Amino acid sequence: MSKLVLDAAVFSEAAVAPDTRMVNDAIIRALSAIPDRWATPLPEIRASRLAGKGVFPLPPESPRARDETIPGPRGPVPVRIYMPDGAARGVYLHIHGGGWTLGSARENESMLDRIAAVCGLAVVSVDYALAPEQPYPAAPDDCEAAALWLVREGRDRFGTERFAIGGESGGATLSVATLLRLRDRHLMSPFSAAVLTAGCYDLRLTPSARNWGDLPLVLNTHDITFFVNNYLRLQGRADDPDVSPLLASLKGMPKALFTVGTRDALLDDTLFMANAWLAAGNGAEMDVYPGGCHVFIGFVGTIADQALKRINGFLADF
Template sequence: MSSALADTSTARNAAALTLDPSVFDPAAIASDTRALNAAIVKALSAVPDRWVFPMAMLRKLRLEGKGPFPLAPESPYAQVIEIEGKRGPVALRILTPPTPPKGVYLHIHGGGWCLGSARENDGINHRFVERTGFAVVSADYGLAPEQPWPAAPDDCEAAALWLVREGLGRFGTERFAIGGESAGGNLAVATLLRLRDRHGLTPFRAANLTAGCYDLGLTPSARQWGDEPLVLNTRDINVFVGHYLREGGNIADPDISPLHADLKGLPPALFTVGTRDALLDDTLFLAPRWLAAGNAAELAVYPGGCHVFIGFPGTLADQALARSHAFISAC
């Protein structure tokens, strides 16, 4: 690369990570965002201590629409298939647009490696299909504590390898992107690392990483958050990590905490997070490391956004989703 081209590339990537300090000013939080956050805290404060219940019960309630937040309608685009994984069958929920897909987005849901499902993400994934023309493949990976690490990354690796093998034949395209929210962001990066290191593959053109947990040793924002139940608090994170690593694992292993990884050779990434997220530092730390490894990176920080705020209605979610849709489409 010529010096001029290198200077241009460096300037472009640096600009992508430039932040206006005013986004962290509480005065920058819009009134509807404040109202949403207050409603979430009120709703979760009224719920009995959920950690006295088995995870399996919490999952069942969520799928029945009896959790603290509404269950999105089922997408008419959705179908479920099973593929063979390292540990056994892995369910993939596939949303295919009515016209030939422009690409395929491998989505990995959040839920602290313990909760969540592809079905619960039909709302956001249906919108993704409608706005981008991409198909979405959402993986139902093994959940802790019944299936602790490395079950989840094993299943996500299997889903990614299936897409590499079958994507062109099934969808008519090899234009692939990957992404996820919270624990799903963690697993998306772990999947990229596994494909690169175990298989010599770099098939994804973009990574869409929202409010990921990238250091299970807990970054300062996660440690210092405290008890406020704005979707996720410090106790919740510790509970999730305890279940996920129930059978052991080095917390600094990149497969567990991608913040510690060698990040060279990974695709352009959009990092999205809100300023009122306990995992704020995870994104603020990983995005510059992504850039320092020589990868393109964009950082989008939204004033007042709670943990995975894109899953709640509001102007902030609309803005963030529009940017992520544009990012995936462009890559």
């Protein structure tokens, strides 16, 4: 039986490790030095990040990785595939974060390379269409297409039909939306595990997101609103369960590992979704890390090491 038990002490300042405080302070200093992060055109921000010139460093390129395209509803969808050393014991469909506006598979290279190496999984990371140039429903359409491609091609391409799905931030949102689309539109549940890190599951904004304020600890209230407006620019509605999966029926979802830090503006999204997941009769585990910023697993530190080890263990056992 799954259960979610939290000790209130995890939310206390005393529980925050010194190196976590140092990482958070460094992020705040770096982002505070940029008066208006969104004054620069988005294509320039994306290009700068991919060139390793963004605020956060670009991981080294993995020798395991190769780029391909798969068929999508609006044309080819790029994917980046990482292969394990031996035969793949399963496939992890990864959906990157970035507020549906930024991000790429390449920017998650170290984490995805590690999953392939340590867990013995093939990893397929989806470079879905980004907003505001291609707003909702382009991103979930691409992710749905990638999932259906994996169901069709998994046995021939990777020698397995054992599938997990997951992502970080907006990628966690899209992961849940993909699971719901497969269940409701295609009457299938091919994924047996989900890794959901710091997702935004209610785009109307949960209390932690709404009340966070201006502190630029990776993500603040202004950033979240900016991303939501980009994503829903044309036809999306925040009260649509396809957009805000916390509002959906969650029956028949796979077992999931939810990960979040206590210093994340999207903390409530994970607290609410993990409990809703469990209440719907699904297996759910939730790890809350003291002082962790938004998607803290992308930074150095003891809690990042702990969380990545836990995620790898979850994927190794699914």
